Amino acid sequence: MAIRQEQRAVAGRNKPQSYCDSWAGHGPASLLSSSANRGWSGLSAELRNHGKGTIPWMTSRSDIEICVDVCGNESLVTRRAAGIEDRSFARRGTIWLSPPGLHRFVDHAEDMVGILHMCLPLSQLSPSNLGSNIDGSAIGALRYERAFEDSLLAEIAYAIAAELHTETSAGNLLVETLASSLTARLVQKTANASSNQPFPLLTAKGLDRRRLFRVLDYIEANLEGDLTIDHMASIACLSKFHFARAFGQAVGQSPHRYVSARRLQRAKALLLQGDRSLADIALALSFSSQANFTRAFRQATGQSPGQYRRELSSCHRGKSLTVCGRPFRI
Template identity: 60%
Template sequence: MVAEQGTVWLSPPGMQEGSIDFAQNIPELLHIHLPLSHFSSSEFDNDTGNCAIDALGYEEAYEDPLLAEIGYAVASELKAETSAGGLLVESLASSLAARLLQKRTSAPRTQLLPCRTHQGLDQRRLSRVLDYIDTNLEGDLSLECMAMIACLSKYHFARAFRQAVGDSPHRYVSARRLERAKALLIRSDRPLVDIALSLNFSSQANFTRAFKQATGHAPGRYRQAAGYVHPSPL
């Protein structure tokens, strides 16, 4: 749970329902629920297991700038959904779990930190991942599937991908989807709402906002400027 000012409340599994009293009004409050799978050994390529979850203790009203930034990023995505928002939230969830293991556990840090790995994305793995992304731009893309293709945990895949490509998975996918949108606008007369939904935008309005932000033009105006002409009926 993250308040607007960056104050954090941590409630681990097994806590009974309770209440929190606030001394003053808080404009925004974000509840983040992490599945237990985010703390599994396969998530971090080590043997954290149940000991990591058991080591998490209840804490109230503490400050953690990194957790606050993660919360702000999640809230921003909820307010203005993007085409690769699912990938962003998946990556943020992994970072959030890692931060909790690193800073908020009572067990020795050496037992809970993700194992360092020298395993990255060589050219063969990177090519497989990029081919998978291009093939599935008009469909669902998940960080988990990309990581499986690269034979890495989600936590390490996101970092290895950034090192190899120079951008995070969700930013790369967002850019590729916008490029695909440009091609669809120029080469076809598909309705804008159809293009928006096929590229995983939640609505035509969100597609229009993202497209205009990236290109300076609304999709319809971009199509007109590109000179698309409806084919004449036979």
């Protein structure tokens, strides 16, 4: 009773997102969405419903698994592993962490809707990824955890769940950045409690104009290609974690938001040309399907790509511009 009263008191924070409603109809123990065909770098993820009952579960030997309740199920979850029995009521933002190779049993007292499973490769813990001096003890510190809450990890999970649900043009960049942030936060949170040295705060210096323009030119030249944080960071001669912060300081936007905006402008230009199909434009701008491109374009502009193309064509038909003193029809 006390738990439910507390949940009502923080109802605003635990209120399910709109995408939770669409997952609820899929039934128990079902895969709702997967990153398998998205080309993500840094982590993989699945959204699942889980039915009532007990299931055995084995974590891959090369991945750390982080599960997050992104909807708020208010269901009792019991996990048994490593000599620990963990009983907790799942609510929105509840997190379960399992190290590589862990065999465990998980019991759900009720059906659970919208559980995000994230698999983080151990390679994410390398110093080259985080840009800081992290030794092998960081991996050992990521041990089996009882259920816990962490607002930063939860927000990262919500962003990944939203990207799984609705693909965006720069989703790969977003996930790559979030994977680095997720890794840094996990190591910070689970580092050896006996150490007096906190996980180093990663400082970032704004990009100088020469390196910034080099990165911006690279982005512009590859809007219809494969843009990754790794490639952009290497052009700026920074680790990818430092790069994301430095780029944000210099431009005022994260890399994925900047690329999303530029790809939207490129999409408008390609639609205006009128000689490429919507499917071809979607593929060129790194969408996995025309439907996802249409959804993202409509969300950004209020129109479908087809409507935007028709309106521009009708507006421009019969109009003319003056170029170098001569009429030029558009």
